[in-house]
Amino acid sequence: MDDQREQRDETIERMRAVLTPLPSVAPSSIARVLAATAHRRPPSAWARFGEWIGTPSLSLARAGALAAATLVIGFVARGALRPDANAPSVTQPPAAAAGGASTAAATAPPLQAANAHGALVAVQLVFDAPDARSVSVVGDFNDWQPTATPMRRLEAGQPWSALVLIPPGRHAYALLVDGARWVADPRATRAKDDDFGKPQSVLFVQAP
Amino acid sequence: MDAYYPRALRFATQMLGDAHDAEEAVQDSWLRVHDALPRFIEGAPFDPWFFRILANRCRSAQVKRGRFRALIEVGELPADAATPAVTMDEWSTEVRHALAQLPSEQREAFLLRHVEELEYDEIAAATGVGLSAVRMRVKRACDALRTLLDEAMTHG
Numbered sequence: 001m002d003d004q005r006e007q008r009d010e011t012i013e014r015m016r017a018v019l020t021p022l023p024s025v026a027p028s029s030i031a032r033v034l035a036a037t038a039h040r041r042p043p044s045a046w047a048r049f050g051e052w053i054g055t056p057s058l059s060l061a062r063a064g065a066l067a068a069a070t071l072v073i074g075f076v077a078r079g080a081l082r083p084d085a086n087a088p089s090v091t092q093p094p095a096a097a098a099g100g101a102s103t104a105a106a107t108a109p110p111l112q113a114a115n116a117h118g119a120l121v122a123v124q125l126v127f128d129a130p131d132a133r134s135v136s137v138v139g140d141f142n143d144w145q146p147t148a149t150p151m152r153r154l155e156a157g158q159p160w161s162a163l164v165l166i167p168p169g170r171h172a173y174a175l176l177v178d179g180a181r182w183v184a185d186p187r188a189t190r191a192k193d194d195d196f197g198k199p200q201s202v203l204f205v206q207a208p
Numbered sequence: 209m210d211a212y213y214p215r216a217l218r219f220a221t222q223m224l225g226d227a228h229d230a231e232e233a234v235q236d237s238w239l240r241v242h243d244a245l246p247r248f249i250e251g252a253p254f255d256p257w258f259f260r261i262l263a264n265r266c267r268s269a270q271v272k273r274g275r276f277r278a279l280i281e282v283g284e285l286p287a288d289a290a291t292p293a294v295t296m297d298e299w300s301t302e303v304r305h306a307l308a309q310l311p312s313e314q315r316e317a318f319l320l321r322h323v324e325e326l327e328y329d330e331i332a333a334a335t336g337v338g339l340s341a342v343r344m345r346v347k348r349a350c351d352a353l354r355t356l357l358d359e360a361m362t363h364g
Contacts, residue, residue: 009354011353011354011357011358012322012350012353012354014299014303015303015307015322015353015357016322016323018299018300018303018304019218019222019303019307019319019322019323020218020323021218022214022215022217022218023214023217023218023221024214025213025214025217029213029231029234029235030213032235033213033235033238033239036235036238036239037238037239037242
């Protein structure tokens with residue numbers, strides 16, 4: 001039985017037009033909640049949750065910036081990115097899919113850096129989405145911050161790319177297209193445990 | 209929070225029919241979310257978990273205040289029951305009247321399904337009732353709303 005088709009007739013759709021617009025929220029309302037939670041013992045997962053829903057927190061971003069500075073000063077070493085056994089080869093070149101915001105990803109040889117918390121491995125992510133206006137990488141390594149790791153491209157029509165610094169281990173990530181659409185990296189293994197119902201990919205980074 | 213707060217406020221306002229009560233329920237729910245976060249199973253869908261907390265808080269507010277029953281008895285909604293972004297034309301007024309007349313559990317199921325767009329199994333998780341009961345609540349809510357709105361627009 002297709003409940004949605006059965007029940008979403010014209011009346012329900014017209015009701016939805018009335019009921020679905022989101023109300024405006026006074027900034028003071030959110031400020032009150034944040035102030036109240038700040039006085040409570042912060043659970044460790046709260047920081048991650050706060051990042052995911054947009055509350056600023058810069059701990060990992062700061063760590064990434066430190067590592068990036070180290071990277072600029074000068075190191076090049078061989079790192080290791082091990083895709084999941086079932087994932088396509090990361091050495092495959094980007095392949096443009098037919099029509100619209102096609103996607104493809106590849107990795108360049110990884111680098112490694114060190115920060116106060118240990119080694120970070122630099123991984124180049126490439127994503128082909130010629131029609132996208134913006135793309136960013138969101139993952140557990142940047143606390144799912146939409147603006148922490150923007151991808152860039154040399155010119156319109158070229159693939160988007162970003163160099164991300166990631167601690168060794170298993171990581172979940174996704175690509176955020178035009179600030180709103182989450183897509184899994186088409187060349188990586190799809191995460192089985194999609195957080196919050198959004199598509200995610202998995203990569204494994206080996207310790208250097 | 210920027211993403212979820214408006215959704216939470218929309219749901220609570222439509223459940224409780226009062227902007228002040230809704231704001232209070234949402235704020236309290238956020239604190240409960242904060243406290244319960246260590247028990248959140250990483251990787252589980254967030255929506256059902258979040259709306260379970262929020263719906264529980266709305267139910268408590270309804271029991272405590274019996275607010276919607278009072279509104280129905282006096283026959284009109286307060287001005288602040290409207291979602292601020294919605295123009296209060298005749299249709300939207302009738303929609304809110306009709307929604308207010310539903311039994312709470314049907315209103316809850318309808319809003320979660322057709323406004324918040326949760327899947328049936330997610331609604332079951334959020335409300336703590338079985339899947340077949342959820343489907344029945346949504347169906348009955350839709351049937352009742354069609355009837356109420358048809359009558360209102362025919363005789364209104």
